[in-house]
Every structure is written in C-alpha cells, then in structure tokens.
Amino acid sequence: MSDTIGPSGLTWHVAEDDLRAYVRGELAPPMLWSADTHLVSCERCRAVLAEVSDPVSLDEGWERLDAELDAPRAGFLESLLVRCGVADHTARLLAATPVLRLSWLGAVVAVLVMTVAAAHTVPTMSSPSLFLALAPLLPLAGVALSYGPALDPTYEMAVVAPLHGFRLLLIRTVAVLAIGLGLNGVATLALPSYGLRALAWLLPALALTATGLALTPRLGPVLAPGLVAGVWVAVLVIAEARTEGTLAPYTVAGQGVAAVVAAFAIGLLYLGRDRFDSTSAHTPFAGFQDGGAA
Amino acid sequence: MTDLPTPPTVSAAGLTLHYGSTAALDDVSLRLGAGVTGLLGPNGAGKTTLLRVMATAVPADRGAFTVLGHDPSTTAGRQNVRRALGYLPQTPGFHPDFTAFAFVDYVAILKEMTDRAARHREVRRVLDAVDLGDVRGKRIRRLSGGMRQRVALAAALVGDPGFLVLDEPTVGLDPEQRMRFRELIATAGEGRTVLLSTHQTEDVAMLCHRVIVMAAGRVRFEGTPAELTARAEGRVWSSTERDPGARAGWRTGTGAFRNVGDPPEGATLVEPTLEDGYLLTLDATSAAASGVTS
Numbered sequence: 001m002s003d004t005i006g007p008s009g010l011t012w013h014v015a016e017d018d019l020r021a022y023v024r025g026e027l028a029p030p031m032l033w034s035a036d037t038h039l040v041s042c043e044r045c046r047a048v049l050a051e052v053s054d055p056v057s058l059d060e061g062w063e064r065l066d067a068e069l070d071a072p073r074a075g076f077l078e079s080l081l082v083r084c085g086v087a088d089h090t091a092r093l094l095a096a097t098p099v100l101r102l103s104w105l106g107a108v109v110a111v112l113v114m115t116v117a118a119a120h121t122v123p124t125m126s127s128p129s130l131f132l133a134l135a136p137l138l139p140l141a142g143v144a145l146s147y148g149p150a151l152d153p154t155y156e157m158a159v160v161a162p163l164h165g166f167r168l169l170l171i172r173t174v175a176v177l178a179i180g181l182g183l184n185g186v187a188t189l190a191l192p193s194y195g196l197r198a199l200a201w202l203l204p205a206l207a208l209t210a211t212g213l214a215l216t217p218r219l220g221p222v223l224a225p226g227l228v229a230g231v232w233v234a235v236l237v238i239a240e241a242r243t244e245g246t247l248a249p250y251t252v253a254g255q256g257v258a259a260v261v262a263a264f265a266i267g268l269l270y271l272g273r274d275r276f277d278s279t280s281a282h283t284p285f286a287g288f289q290d291g292g293a294a
Numbered sequence: 295m296t297d298l299p300t301p302p303t304v305s306a307a308g309l310t311l312h313y314g315s316t317a318a319l320d321d322v323s324l325r326l327g328a329g330v331t332g333l334l335g336p337n338g339a340g341k342t343t344l345l346r347v348m349a350t351a352v353p354a355d356r357g358a359f360t361v362l363g364h365d366p367s368t369t370a371g372r373q374n375v376r377r378a379l380g381y382l383p384q385t386p387g388f389h390p391d392f393t394a395f396a397f398v399d400y401v402a403i404l405k406e407m408t409d410r411a412a413r414h415r416e417v418r419r420v421l422d423a424v425d426l427g428d429v430r431g432k433r434i435r436r437l438s439g440g441m442r443q444r445v446a447l448a449a450a451l452v453g454d455p456g457f458l459v460l461d462e463p464t465v466g467l468d469p470e471q472r473m474r475f476r477e478l479i480a481t482a483g484e485g486r487t488v489l490l491s492t493h494q495t496e497d498v499a500m501l502c503h504r505v506i507v508m509a510a511g512r513v514r515f516e517g518t519p520a521e522l523t524a525r526a527e528g529r530v531w532s533s534t535e536r537d538p539g540a541r542a543g544w545r546t547g548t549g550a551f552r553n554v555g556d557p558p559e560g561a562t563l564v565e566p567t568l569e570d571g572y573l574l575t576l577d578a579t580s581a582a583a584s585g586v587t588s
Contacts, residue, residue: 025411032410075391088410089403096389096400153387154400157449160349161404162376168404274369 014038014045016052023053029082090171096154097146097172111138112187131191132250133236135201139180140208140225146172148221165276169213177209200250203258208232210265217275302327303487304348304457306359311343311352318343319354320511330483332498332519333491334572335508341491342384342461344508348489349381349459361457362487377406380455384462384491386446390435394426394445397434401449420448424478440471447478458488464497476500495569505568507575515575519568526566526574531557541577 014022014035021027022035039045074082074091081091115131147169149155159165184201191198208228215224239248248254302325309322318340335341346352348359350366358367364374388397398417407413421430424444434442443463450458460479464472472494480501482488492498498505498519505522507515515522533551536543541555554570555577557563 029410074396087408089408089413092396092400092403095396096392153389156346156351156383156387157381157401158404160351160376160379160381161401162373162406163404164373277369277372 012038013042014048016048019045019049020052023049029088030079093168093171094175096152097175109183112183116187116190129240129247131187131198132201132204132247133233135184135187136205136208136232137229138184139177139205140212140229142176142180143173143209144212144216144221144225146176148216150221159277164273166273169276173209173213181205197246197250200255203255203262204232204249207258207262207265210262210269214265214268214272217272304359304361304489306348307357309344309347309354309357309359311347311354317511319347319357322357322508322511322513324506324513324516326487326489327504328485328487329503330479330488330490330501332502332505333489333508334493334495334498334505335491336493336576338510339508340511341508343511345384345459345461345489345491349379350375351381375457377453378456380450380452380458382446382450382458382460382463384465386443386449388434388442388445391433393431393433394421394437394441394448395430397445398449398452402452405453407453416452417448420451421445423451423481424448425474440467440475443467443471443475444478447475447482451482456486458482458486460488460490462491462493464492464494495567495572499568507572509576514578522571522575523566523568524571526554526570528563529557529574530554530564530566530570531561532564533561537561542573 018027018031018035022032027035039049074088075095078088078091078095081094082088086094111134112131115134145151147155152158158168181202184205188198188201212225212228215228218224219227235249236247242248249258304326305324307323309319310317311319320340322340322344333341333344343352347354348361350372358365360366361375362378364378365371366375389400392400395417398421399413402413402417407416418427418430421427424447426441426444426448429437429441434445437445443466447460447463450460463479464475467475476497479488479490483501490497490501502519505515505517505519506513507522515525531537531553533553536545536551537553537555537558539555539558540553543551543553546552552564553561554573
C-alpha cells in the first residue's frame with residue numbers, strides 16, 4: 001500500500017499489485033478486507049482497479065465487494081485468528097468451538113495462577129507437585145469440551161455435514177492444545193527455581209489428551225476423558241504413597257512411559273478416525289434454547 | 295395405494311434400530327420421489343429416529359437405503375449423501391452469539407464451501423429465501439423462535455441440496471408463523487425430495503403429495519393424502535351426544551359431536567378428513583397390537 005493524502009482525505013491507497021491480486025480473486029484477508037473497505041470510498045483506487053481489470057473480472061470484483069459489505073463483521077476471536085494467518089473458514093470453525101470462550105480461558109488461567117501460587121508458598125517441596133498433577137488435566141478437559149454432543153449445540157448438524165468429523169475434531173484439538181499448552185508454558189515460566197522439572201507436565205498432557213480422544217468413540221465424550229483423568233489421579237496417588245522425592249510420572253522412566261502412551265494413543269486415534277463421523281443412536285444432542293446454550 | 299413417481303430418489307429397505315430391547319425402527323421400508331412427503335405419527339413412533347438414520351447422523355442396526363443413487367454404507371457414499379443433504383433437526387442448535395449470517399456461513403463451511411465470496415453469496419441467497427435478509431446481522435439470541443427456525447431452514451438450504459430432511463419444523467410456531475413456514479417448505483419442495491416429519495395433519499394436507507404414517511417403529515401407511523383420507527370414508531358421523539361406540543369423538547365448533555369408528559345404523563355420515571384417516575390408521579395399529587379386530 002502507498003501513503004499519500006488525496007482529495008478525499010484518504011491517507012493511503014491500495015498498491016497496484018494488490019489491486020491486480022484483488023481482480024484475480026487472490027488477495028487474502030485481512031488485506032482483502034482493507035481493500036474492500038477502501039475501494040468504497042476511494043475514487044482513485046477504483047479508477048486504477050478499472051484500468052487493471054477486464055470487464056468480466058471487474059464485475060466479479062464488484063459482486064465480491066457487495067457480498068463482503070453485506071457480511072456482518074467477524075467477532076474478536078475470529079478476527080484475531082485471521083490476522084494471525086488462519087484461513088477465514090477455519091477461523092469460523094474455531095469461533096464455534098464452545099471451549100474457546102473467554103469464560104473457559106479465564107477459568108484455566110485462574111486455576112494455573114492458584115497452582116503456581118501454591119508452588120511458591122510451599123517452597124520445601126522438591127517439585128511443584130500440584131502444578132504438575134493439574135497441568136496435564138487442563139488440555140485433556142479443554143479438548144474433551146471442544147467437540148461433542150454435550151456442549152456443541154450444532155453437533156447434530158456438524159455430524160451430518162460433508163466436512164469429516166475427524167477433521168473438525170483435529171482443527172479444534174490443535175487450537176485448544178495450542179492455547180492450553182501455551183498457558184501451561186507461561187505458568188511454567190513462573191516456576192524458574194524448578195528448572196526443567198517444571199516442564200514434566202508436557203508429555204503426560206499429550207498422553208492424557210490423546211488417550212482421552214482415542215477412547216471417545218468407544219466410551220463416549222464424557223466417560224472417556226473422565227476415566228483417563230481418574231486413572232491419572234490414581235497413578236499420582238499411588239506414586240505419592242510409594243515414593244519419596246520425585247513422583248514416578250516425573251522421572252525419566254515415567255516420561256518415557258508417557259511418550260509411549262501418547263504415541264500409541266495417537267496411532268489408535270488415527271485408526272479409529274471414521275468413528276468420529278457418526279454418532280450413537282442414544283446420543284442426547286445439545287441445543288440452544290431461550291436464554292443460552294444448552 | 296398408488297404407485298410412486300418413478301424413479302424414486304430415496305429408497306430404504308428393512309431399516310431396523312433398537313434402543314436396548316425396544317425397536318425404534320422395525321423393518322422400515324419406503325420410497326420417496328421429488329416433492330414433499332409427510333411423515334406422521336404419535337410421540338415415540340420412530341419418526342425422529344428414522345430421520346436421523348436417513349440424514350446419516352446415526353447408523354441403523356440393519357437394513358439399507360440410498361439417496362439420489364448414493365449408498366451411505368461406504369465412506370465415499372456417505373460423503374456424497376451428506377453433500378446432497380439439507381437437515382433441519384428437531385431441536386436445531388445455534389451458537390447464540392453468532393449472527394444469523396455468521397451461523398449460516400458456519401454451516402456453509404461445514405458443507406465444504408471454502409471460497410469466501412461464493413459462500414457469502416450463497417448465505418445471502420438462502421437468508422433472502424427465508425425472508426431474513428433484513429436481520430442477517432442480528433445475533434441469534436435476539437431473534438424470535440420463528441425467526442430462529444427460519445435461520446435453521448436457511449442453513450439446511452445452503453448448497454441447494456437435493457434431499458431435505460425436516461424434523462417437526464412447525465412445532466412451537468404460532469399460526470401465522472406456521473403458515474409462513476409452510477409456504478417456505480412448499481417452495482423448497484419444488485424440484486427436490488423433502489421428507490417432513492410432523493404431528494400436524496394440517497401440514498400434510500397443505501404441503502404433501504405423499505404421506506407415511508408410522509407407529510411403534512413401523513410404517514403403517516404409505517400413499518397419498520387422499521388415500522389416507524379415503525380410509526375414513528363411511529366411518530365418520532355426526533351426533534348430538536358423544537357416541538360411546540366410536541373409536542374417537544370430539545365436540546366441534548357447531549356443538550355437535552364428530553365420531554370416528556364403525557358408525558351405528560342410521561348414523562349421519564359426514565365427509566372425512568385426513569385427520570380422520572390418520573386416527574383410524576393409528577387405531578387399527580393399536581387394536582392389532584392388543585389383538586382386537588376393528
């Protein structure tokens with residue numbers, strides 16, 4: 001884009017190369033949005049656009065502009081994702097992810113702040129046990145709540161859509177994992193005195209999340225992650241009772257086991273991917289009624 | 295019963311689905327042609343289960359069906375069925391913070407429409423088709439029940455599907471909204487196959503060229519509305535008191551009683567309606583189930 005002040009008072013104009021890309025339909029958001037908005041009020045750029053366009057593609061451009069102006073503005077999360085380079089259709093799929101809401105993210109941050117604070121107030125411990133126990137559960141819960149009939153009000157429509165259910169699941173899982181692991185990582189930075197031991201949540205988090213997902217088609221979206229979380233807590237309780245010092249899951253051997261479980265669960269998940277493409281006959285579907293999402 | 299228009303666009307044979315020991319669908323076979331086919335039946339008849347199976351949301355235990363030549367028992371066939379499908383569930387779920395436009399756009403993305411400009415044109419087209427063009431920027435939580443139902447219909451119409459499955463779309467609407475919705479369904483039924491589940495015989499009388507009556511998971515009648523009405527020919531009579539021998543009787547607006555069943559000698563026979571034929575079909579079903587002959 002070039003910065004000049006024209007008679008209309010505009011301080012910039014769309015670069016000719018961008019206008020050519022616009023005509024070809026190759027200009028991507030958010031630059032596309034800027035060009036759309038600008039062209040409405042800038043006679044000079046419209047004139048340049050006419051010069052670089054053939055009549056047919058110019059008509060297509062105006063039609064596209066018309067459609068763009070007609071579309072309501074995207075929400076905060078969606079706009080942010082697009083500005084970060086996520087394709088606009090993927091951003092909308094993510095914006096419809098129940099768990100990617102401020103209320104959920106706020107709850108995760110609150111839990112992490114409390115556990116980090118607890119680690120600081122009990123400085124005699126050899127590792128931040130509460131944090132390491134809890135951190136793997138947050139991505140597991142986040143992913144479990146991002147897809148399924150209980151929380152996604154449009155689940156029934158999504159299941160019968162041509163977009164493969166496993167693909168939708170993966171898109172949402174990657175987004176939730178990225179945010180969940182990112183928040184965990186930030187929390188880890190607040191525990192510098194523990195060094196690399198504070199990162200011992202990472203492999204268990206991947207193992208728990210992948211196992212929860214792999215079991216979901218067989219046990220359902222509530223029982224599967226619930227069972228996995230229960231097993232994790234049981235392992236920690238047993239390890240606590242039997243071990244002095246570092247708990248077994250956070251030792252080198254324990255981390256190795258977590259890596260193997262994660263790899264096995266990811267393989268199992270891939271093999272069972274088609275089972276995310278339909279639902280059980282007994283599935284109760286969530287729906288939006290007056291007053292909020294069911 | 296009359297023969298179906300040939301060739302059938304949708305056909306099913308021997309569809310069976312059990313919830314535990316209860317047969318929600320019991321050997322259901324049917325054939326649908328272009329136009330609106332009404333699916334009538336009391337609560338628990340298996341209508342919603344049949345629609346979920348036909349929409350590929352849940353698999354049947356046994357039996358097979360094809361939609362526009364595609365067999366959903368294979369992964370590729372199921373994708374093709376879903377590409378040809380528009381589905382309005384019984385309780386359509388919404389993301390309440392989405393605008394009408396964003397929600398229909400989201401469903402369009404689920405239907406694999408990734409080109410932003412083309413998708414937005416299609417969203418605008420279907421919202422205009424259901425008369426919601428003026429409120430496309432409004433959040434769904436601010437729309438009335440009738441408007442939300444029309445948003446769901448618009449979402450079902452995205453991509454111009456050849457097979458439309460509508461599960462009780464007129465439930466909860468006031469009479470004026472119901473009439474408007476019937477007009478929309480009638481328009482949507484032009485040139486495509488529509489399967490419409492409903493409790494309301496008026497819906498069938500006004501919209502459908504064929505009707506299927508289900509009870510206890512089985513098809514009890516398949517034919518034209520006129521043929522269903524003809525089942526009550528000579529079996530509806532008027533009287534000043536409720537006839538204790540009637541299968542069903544109710545006081546009409548004139549103060550006289552309308553009786554349905556086996557009329558006594560000398561009864562004043564009246565013209566039957568579709569509802570009379572439906573009641574007698576259900577009555578024959580329950581009588582057969584209890585071993586009583588009518």
